[in-house]
Each structure stands twice: as structure tokens, then as C-alpha cells.
Amino acid sequence: MAVAGNLPLKVEVTENLWITLKDGCRLAARLWLPEGADRKPVPAILEYIPYRKRDGTRQRDEPMHGYFAGNGYAVLRLDQRGSGDSDGLMWDEYLKQEQDDALEVIDWMAAQSWCNAHIGMMGKSWGGFNCLQVAARRPKALKAVLSVCSTDDRYADDIHYMGGCLLNDNLWWGTIMLAYQGRPADPELVGAGWRDQWRERLDNMPLWPALWLKHQRRDAYWEHGSICEDWDAIEVPVYLIGGWADAYTNAIPRMLQHLKVPRKGIIGPWAHIYPQDGTPGPAIGFLQDAVAWWDRWLKHQENGAEKGPMLRAWVQDYMAPVTTRLAHPGRWVAEENYPSPGIAPEVFYLNKDGLSGIGGTEESLHLCSPQHVGMVGGEWMGAGCVGEMPGDQRLDDVGSLVFDTEPLREAMQVLGAPELELEFTSDKPVAQLCARLSDVAPDGKALRVSYQVINLTHRDSHANPTALEPGKRYLFKLVLSACGHRFAAGHRVRVSLSSAYWPLIWPTPEVATLGIIAGVSRLTLPHRRPQSTDGSEPFEKPVAGPATPITQVTEGSVKREVIFDLVGGGVTNITDTEGVFGEGRQRFDDIGTEVLHNIRRELHIAPDEPLCASYICKQSYVQSRPGWDIRIEVICRMTSTLDDFIMTAELDAYENGERFASRNWREVVKRDLL
Numbered sequence: 001m002a003v004a005g006n007l008p009l010k011v012e013v014t015e016n017l018w019i020t021l022k023d024g025c026r027l028a029a030r031l032w033l034p035e036g037a038d039r040k041p042v043p044a045i046l047e048y049i050p051y052r053k054r055d056g057t058r059q060r061d062e063p064m065h066g067y068f069a070g071n072g073y074a075v076l077r078l079d080q081r082g083s084g085d086s087d088g089l090m091w092d093e094y095l096k097q098e099q100d101d102a103l104e105v106i107d108w109m110a111a112q113s114w115c116n117a118h119i120g121m122m123g124k125s126w127g128g129f130n131c132l133q134v135a136a137r138r139p140k141a142l143k144a145v146l147s148v149c150s151t152d153d154r155y156a157d158d159i160h161y162m163g164g165c166l167l168n169d170n171l172w173w174g175t176i177m178l179a180y181q182g183r184p185a186d187p188e189l190v191g192a193g194w195r196d197q198w199r200e201r202l203d204n205m206p207l208w209p210a211l212w213l214k215h216q217r218r219d220a221y222w223e224h225g226s227i228c229e230d231w232d233a234i235e236v237p238v239y240l241i242g243g244w245a246d247a248y249t250n251a252i253p254r255m256l257q258h259l260k261v262p263r264k265g266i267i268g269p270w271a272h273i274y275p276q277d278g279t280p281g282p283a284i285g286f287l288q289d290a291v292a293w294w295d296r297w298l299k300h301q302e303n304g305a306e307k308g309p310m311l312r313a314w315v316q317d318y319m320a321p322v323t324t325r326l327a328h329p330g331r332w333v334a335e336e337n338y339p340s341p342g343i344a345p346e347v348f349y350l351n352k353d354g355l356s357g358i359g360g361t362e363e364s365l366h367l368c369s370p371q372h373v374g375m376v377g378g379e380w381m382g383a384g385c386v387g388e389m390p391g392d393q394r395l396d397d398v399g400s401l402v403f404d405t406e407p408l409r410e411a412m413q414v415l416g417a418p419e420l421e422l423e424f425t426s427d428k429p430v431a432q433l434c435a436r437l438s439d440v441a442p443d444g445k446a447l448r449v450s451y452q453v454i455n456l457t458h459r460d461s462h463a464n465p466t467a468l469e470p471g472k473r474y475l476f477k478l479v480l481s482a483c484g485h486r487f488a489a490g491h492r493v494r495v496s497l498s499s500a501y502w503p504l505i506w507p508t509p510e511v512a513t514l515g516i517i518a519g520v521s522r523l524t525l526p527h528r529r530p531q532s533t534d535g536s537e538p539f540e541k542p543v544a545g546p547a548t549p550i551t552q553v554t555e556g557s558v559k560r561e562v563i564f565d566l567v568g569g570g571v572t573n574i575t576d577t578e579g580v581f582g583e584g585r586q587r588f589d590d591i592g593t594e595v596l597h598n599i600r601r602e603l604h605i606a607p608d609e610p611l612c613a614s615y616i617c618k619q620s621y622v623q624s625r626p627g628w629d630i631r632i633e634v635i636c637r638m639t640s641t642l643d644d645f646i647m648t649a650e651l652d653a654y655e656n657g658e659r660f661a662s663r664n665w666r667e668v669v670k671r672d673l674l
Helices: 058-070 096-110 126-135 169-181 194-203 208-213 251-258 286-298
Strands: 011-020 026-034 042-049 074-079 115-124 142-148 238-243 263-268 311-316 330-335 343-351 354-356 363-367 401-404 412-416 419-426 432-440 446-455 474-479 483-487 492-498 514-518 522-528 550-554 557-564 571-578 585-588 593-606 609-625 628-640 644-655 658-670
Touching: 011 058, 026 058, 042 058, 042 096, 042 126, 042 286, 058 074, 058 286, 058 585, 074 096, 096 115, 096 126, 115 126, 115 286, 126 142, 142 286, 169 208, 169 593, 169 609, 169 628, 169 644, 194 644, 194 658, 208 644, 208 658, 238 251, 238 286, 251 263, 251 311, 311 412, 330 412, 330 483, 343 412, 343 492, 343 514, 354 401, 354 492, 419 432, 432 483, 446 474, 446 483, 550 593
Parallel strands: 042 074, 042 115, 115 142, 142 238, 238 263, 263 311, 311 483
Antiparallel strands: 011 026, 026 074, 311 330, 343 354, 343 522, 363 514, 401 492, 412 483, 412 522, 419 474, 419 514, 419 522, 432 446, 432 492, 550 585, 557 571, 571 593, 585 593, 593 609, 609 628, 628 644, 644 658
8 A cells, every 4th residue: 555755846736627628518627736837837647537536536536646746747637528527428438529528638738827738648447548549649748648457459358348258247337337427516516507417417328338238249339449450540658557456457468569659568466456556465656657757758857767678567476366365476577578589488288188298189078067157257357355356266167178287397487378279169159168277286276377258259250250150160269368477386287168157258148068179279378487687676665645534434345145046056146345346435524525336246147047147236326415415326137038138227316315317228139149
């Protein structure tokens, strides 16, 4: 956890600043200014997200942006159109309108008396996406980007689809968006018209998860905002940050390889969290590192921030596969370039009797997993919560094909994306496969190191999937998620294959049986040679600016349970979270406002019947102070038939205990080889 550090400059914070766009829409912002900016203009940093700058990300923003301002930067934290305290309506993620507004805001910032027209843009997740997207639009004043937990490909690596499979987090995230965007602007800032604005926002609210479910292929919808469509469009330096416990790490090696600008990357052990507060630890002095990056490109200091290794990564050691991890053992390693000449392919064949460096007898192995295989897979995206990490993989291995090496004679580091070349058959036109790479300790416990799922109709293309021909033999390559791991001597490398992975992905319409061709299918690991500099500590200890004052009103909790129906044979996963990340009810003391966000997820499936799959996601959001009490209640449900997905949702908005508005949705979406 970052501690408050001494700042060179005093900071003045403007609680709300209106920026009026050319079409008359007002965007709401908080502004941090260092002392003296009124006399001598300074560089500026923009963070631009839809998560409510006043009562949403305040706890995170204050120490981070205050630190930047205390080191000589103006910082603007902006609510997007249709979110928070800003005017307008929000129709979807990453629209061209979002980028256009950002371009106009950057021009506005460059023209202010406190700004010297040298601007950086940063953000995590949504903000990490859009700073790259805006950079590709090449605004004149934008000089550098710092992108945390983001992607270059909105279809391949975002919360909606993975390997052409539908992520169940698509519904979770869409339900969160209903609750987030269903809240009103703060009347203390926007005045008497806040109810009219709130009603307009609710009346025009889309059913978010259905928007994304209607694009099951990688079509033009996903190409928009995916910077991998044109690497050359970005012409400013880019700093990329991610963590192995997050779900957005795969893009970092790709962007390091393909971007042409000065670029650097860090991959730590963290979840979807800024690294100064990174969990699992160790956290790092990210804010000091970020200031050095800004100093180099916005203040033009020759500080060498662009030099040194292109990639620093935390190579993890084995640890017992507990589902709550405050820290993960390992060491920092560095690669001067990426891809690195110090990383070479190591091939293992999937033989009937295990993994071996030599191919064995060709044989088709039967694979038909129970639909609940995946129960110890953990969350798709780690967020630093209790119980979210993958557990001991032996439970899922019971319903999988398992291939082990002999105990390793010497340690082996891997850094990068493992690959599987698989030959297979299927008895159904639509089938799934999950591949898991694990580190098996001498006591038998199995720690998941990497994994990937694939909708096998997408084996050749996410844009143009094709149905499987029952009985036909296919060959394809599956790229697993990037990882950094050291397999110790005496441990085994394990590959596990399953034909289901619930509750991470939605099941196929029919139970499919695969034939995995052993003896010719093979695993390729990115084997990294150790270097003398491995284990050195390249980062300072975490520091931050002053924290925003918070009172903990109620303690939070995260409760997880798995209920097995011994009569009906079904399995239900339930997660209850008080506070979206388990932080409970909190009061922001300086604005006198309390907030609470609760989530309950119920996912049910039967071992041999994919069409009984169901998902119910409930969300509630409270924002309250004396005389003003707002509550949003949302429930989304999803089921499926052989041909369709069925999604329903209800939203109820309350003011001071009285229902203010109610919305209901029902969408039926055709399955498209999914």
C-alpha cells in the first residue's frame, strides 16, 4: 500500500470544473493545479473515464493525481459524456463520440493559462483503452501516454469474449454498467435540473450486456477502437502496465512488438489495480516511475526514462494454490527488447503417457468433460478480492485429459505466451476447449500458471467462424495467456484439457465429445535463460499524495459458496460482495456523501445438460447524505436454448425511499456458432 510522501509543490484542487463542448454539452471535471501554474504554465495530464469523479473513483484519484500535481503537473479527471456529473447520454463503450470529446478537451486544456500545451493521457482499464485510442487520433498537444490494464484488441482481450467464447463476465459487467450509469448527477453541482437529467438518462439506458452479445464475431464493431488495426497510427511514446493476476496482460507483449514509437512495459504480479497499491504484492513505486516518464516527454528532461529494458516482468515462483493471495513470491527480470533473443521455444509432445520432448504413438483420446469443470478457475479478472484466484487444479483435472512431464531435473523459467498445436475431432458442430498449464508440486498440488479457452468454430478466424464437421480431423494453434513463471527442479509441468470451463464461459448448446490426437499434438513453452541481473530491485517503495478523508461506515465482505444438488445433479456458484470489491459502506468526509455497491451472482449448471445453464446477477448502489438518499436496484438474468440467448433485466431507481423510475428489458439474441 502506498504511503503519503513529501511533495515539492503545494496543490490546489477545484472540486468541479465545467468544460463546454462545441455542441453545448458540458463535461464535469476535477482539477489539480500545482502552485505557480497561474504564473508559469505547466504540462497537464488527462484521465477520462465514466466512473464518477466526485463519489466514484475519489479514493483512488486524490493520492495519485495529487502526487502528480505536487510534482509540477496540472491534472484533469474528467467524467465522460452521459456519466457522473456530465451532461448528455452514454450509448456504449468506446464510441467515436467519446474520442471526439477527448480531442476537443485536449485542445481546451492546451489553451488554458495554466497549461503549456504539453499534455499526457493516462488511465486504467477503460481509461487505459481510450488513451491509446485517442493517441491513434493524433491530437497535436498529446505528447505521451501511460496505459494500465488495457488492450489493443477489443474482441480478443476484453470482458465480453475470450477465444470466441462468451465470457459470463459480459453479464456481470453489463449489470454493473446499469447500476453505475443509472445514478444521477449530484444536485450540489448541477442544480435544480438534476431530476430531469436523471430521468432522461434512465429512459435512454441501453441493456448493456445485450449490446455486446449481438456481436459474437470479430466484426467492424470490435475493430473500432482496437489499435492493432493500425499500429502506425500511434506516434507518441507509450508506457504499458499490467499484472499476471489481471486479464489484460496479453496485449503488452503484442504492443511492445508492434508499436514503432518509444515504448516500455511492466508486468507485475498484480490484479486489476494500479501498481502503487498492487495486490498480490509486491507493490512498487509506480507514481515515481510515472513522474519520470512524464518528466521525460512533457518536460523534456533528459532523465533516461526511455532507456533501459523494454520489458520488466515479475517471474513468479510456485506457491500453494490458495484462492486469496496478498503476495506472490518471485523476482524481477528484465529484457532489453521484446521479443527477446534470450527466450527460445521448448517443445513437449502430448503423449498418452504424459508430456515428453519426443512424440509418441498417435492415438485419439476421448474428452467429454462434465459441464461444471472450471469450478476452481477463479475470476476471469482479478481485482484484489478475497477468494478470486484459481485454486488447486486437481479438482478440475478430474474431468480433464491430463499430461505431465517427469519431475524436472533443473529449474525452468518461462516468459511469454505458451502455445499448443492440437489435432482433434468433434462429434458436434459447435464445441469448446480449455487448455491449462500448471506447476505441479511434489505433494501433488497444482498451481495454474496460464490458460486459454477457444470456441473451436473460431479455430481459424474470429471474424469468420465455421462449424465443425463431425468426425473430421482438424489442426490448429492455440496461444495461451502470457505468463512469467519459474518451474522449480523436482516439479512437473502439466497440461490439462477440458471441453467445458464453467462458470468462466457460457456452455455450447450441446454436449460435445472431442478426440484429442496424442503423439502429434504439442506444447511450446517460451523458455527464458536466466540472467545475472535477475532479482535486482528496479523500483522504489510505493508513495502517494495525501489521501481523501474517508470514514468506514460498515465493514465489507466477500462470501463465496458452491452448492451441489445431490438429487438433481446441478451445481450453483454464489458470490455475495458488500462493496464492489468488498470495501463495505464508506463516507467521503469532505463531501459528506456515503456510497455502497453490493453484488450477488448466482450461476447454475448441471453436469450433463448445458441448456440448463442460468446466470442471475443482482446489483444495488447507494449514494446518500442528509436529505438526499439515492438507491439503484438492478437484476439481470440470462438463459439459453439451442438457438437463442434470452436476457432480461429490471432497474428500479429510488429517491429518499420512493421509487423514482423503473425500466424493464427483454432481449432474444440468436446464437451464432456459440
